[in-house]
Amino acid sequence: MRSLILTALACTWLLSSPIHASPRSVILIVGDGFDDTHVTMGRNYLAGQSGSLLLDELSVRGAVQVETIDSEGNPLYVADSANTATSLATGAVTQIGRVGKDGNNTVVPTVLEAAAADGYKTGIVSTASVTDATPAAFAAHVAVRACESPMTIHGGKKYGVTFDGCPEDLVENGGLGSIAEQLATSQVDVILGGGEEHFTPQYGSQPSARTLATVAGVTFLSDAADLRGSHPGRVIGLFSEDTMPVKWRGSEGRTAESMKRSWLNHIYDMIGSVTQPEIIRCEANPEFAGMPSLEAMTRYAIDHLSRDNDKGFFLTIESASIDKRAHERDPCGSIGEIEQLEASLKVALVYAQEHPNTLIIVTADHGQAAQIVPDPTLYKYLPIPVYSPGKVARVATPEGGVMRINYATNNIDSEEHTGVNVPLFANAEGRTVLKPFMHQRDIYQAMMRYLELER
Ligand SMILES: [Zn+2]
Known part of the structure; x- marks a missing residue:
């Protein structure tokens, strides 16, 4: 009789409880x-x-x-x-x-x-x-x-x-x-x-x-x-x-920018000089x-x-x-x-x-x-200006570094997705x-x- 009651109680519990304990x-x-x-x-x-x-x-x-x-x-x-x-x-x-x-x-x-x-x-x-x-x-x-x-x-x-x-x-x-x-x-x-x-x-x-x-x-x-x-x-x-x-946004709303190339560099990209974009700080x-x-x-x-x-x-x-x-x-x-x-x-x-x-x-x-690329370039000792053909943001990090982010998937106003996993x-x-x-x-x-x- 006791086991019958326990079985009945167990069945009632099973029927009334949700499928998962939580x-x-x-x-x-x-x-x-x-x-x-x-x-x-x-x-x-x-x-x-x-x-x-x-x-x-x-x-x-x-x-x-x-x-x-x-x-x-x-x-x-x-x-x-x-x-x-x-x-x-x-x-x-x-x-x-x-x-x-x-x-x-x-x-x-x-x-x-x-x-x-x-x-x-x-x-x-x-x-x-x-x-x-x-x-x-x-x-x-x-x-x-x-x-x-x-x-x-x-x-x-x-x-x-x-x-x-x-x-x-x-x-x-x-x-x-x-x-x-x-x-x-x-x-x-x-x-x-x-x-x-x-x-x-x-x-x-x-x-x-x-x-x-x-x-x-x-x-x-x-x-x-x-x-x-x-x-x-x-x-x-x-x-x-x-x-x-x-x-967040870049300081004064700034985003990645192209290098400023000297007129000589515009004539031939192995000569002249390039000016880096100013560092960006992130702000509210x-x-x-x-x-x-x-x-x-x-x-x-x-x-x-x-x-x-x-x-x-x-x-x-x-x-x-x-x-x-x-x-x-x-x-x-x-x-x-x-x-x-x-x-x-x-x-x-x-x-x-x-x-x-x-x-x-x-x-x-x-x-x-986006790509994280070296700041400055690994090729800084070469006797020519070395720079990205894309646009670059040099982001100041709270720990005191400069994280250089390069965007270079196309030449229009909006970058492309990439196919990485x-x-x-x-x-x-x-x-x-x-x-x-x-x-x-x-x-x-x-x-x-x-x-x-x-x-
Ligand atoms: Zn998208």
């Missing part, structure tokens, strides 16, 4: 363009060359191969954020510009969507517009990344390039709508970042508009102070028109005033997702402007974003300390243009699902396995 969660932190050069730039500046970043304390570390294909399915060796975030989010290898769609322009389900369907809470945080490619790829599906709003889905201009829009993604054509429409009507519990202009009611007159103004049950935040409170139900916080201003960016930090958004998102939640959550966090400022040849802007990533990671690690079944992954989507960091939970060398799509599989999700 919530099971994944926090994926993506540094956009956060290749090993940027990791090293961040370490040199923030911790000193003999120091270490918080990242460096993570016990799992590896390298990740990025994969991209062209419209014929042939390999391309340099990616963009849309196709790489799609690989991380869905496991699909796809074309540049695609968001949540494979090479055949077919919608592919994301780890976030699978988690939500299984009862996990979900969140997206970014310092970019939340409609930008990296955050969007986790909860939206469009053929071209620039189809961010009910306006641009009809075509327009992005980064100076004219695009046709995404007719196949229009709601009236049976599609899911623009990225903003999809995010507004998604089941994502918390979305925080920039991009208010892509959601504003002025788009309400467009034929397919289902913007925030018409979505019921969403609390809309727009002020950093809002993040000090807590709110029930779905929350969308948009704190800037598009990309959020970065925390006045435009950041009033913005919530990535740390504050991370803290709010984790609080929101973990409140009254026995199941766990999937949260993706992007430090976006490591990449965006590298395009602009602005190392202080990139380093300030790395500092933000570190502060966000700290919040995640504190949560994981109290909730042991939390996998934290930090990785990048693709490489970026990207780093992978994870806490000890990663040992169960991650390997020292992975392809980007394997990270999707690893997160799915960790959350015990089936595809």
Whole structure:
């Protein structure tokens, strides 16, 4: 009789208890363009060359191969954020510009969507517009990344390039709508970042508009102070028109510069002289005033997702402007974003300390243009002027050095991405699902396995 009662009690406990003894969660932190050069730039500046970043304390570390294909399915060796975030989010290898769609322009389900369907809470945080490619790829599906709003889905201009829009993604054509429409009507519990202009009611007159103004049950935040409170139900916080201003900038807004070449050197580059750019100091960016930090958004998102939640959550966090400022040849802007990533990671690690079944992954989507080169050049004893054909920033570090950052991927106003493999960091939970060398799509599989999700 006693054993019967114990069995009955055990069965009752099993039926009433959650699957896991404690919530099971994944926090994926993506540094956009956060290749090993940027990791090293961040370490040199923030911790000193003999120091270490918080990242460096993570016990799992590896390298990740990025994969991209062209419209014929042939390999391309340099990616963009849309196709790489799609690989991380869905496991699909796809074309540049695609968001949540494979090479055949077919919608592919994301780890976030699978988690939500299984009862996990979900969140997206970014310092970019939340409609930008990296955050969007986790909860939206469009053929071209620039189809961010009910306006641009009809075509327009992005980064100076004219695009046709995404007719196949229009709601009236049976599609899911623009990225903003999809995010507004998604089941994502918390979305925080920039991009208010892509959601504003002025788009309400467009034929397919289902913007925030018409979505019921969403609390809309727009002020950093809002993040000090807590709110029930779905929350969308948009704190800037598009990309959020970065925390740091170069002194007087300076970025990398070309050498000043003497007239003799212009006649023949083996003679004459060159003048080095002045040293840049990193300083607070006045435009950041009033913005919530990535740390504050991370803290709010984790609080929101973990409140009254026995199941766990999937949260993706992007430090976006490591990449965006590298395009602009602005190392202080990139380093300030790395500092933000570190502060966000700290919040995640504190949560994981109290909730042991939390996998934290930090990785990048693709490489970026910056190189750390010698200051002065190794060839300074040659009897000719030696200088970079690109643009150079000489950044004063707090430990008293000069870190020379070279940008030389092209001759226009915006640097190119690069095709290097990207780093992978994870806490000890990663040992169960991650390997020292992975392809980007394997990270999707690893997160799915960790959350015990089936595809
Ligand atoms: Zn980029």
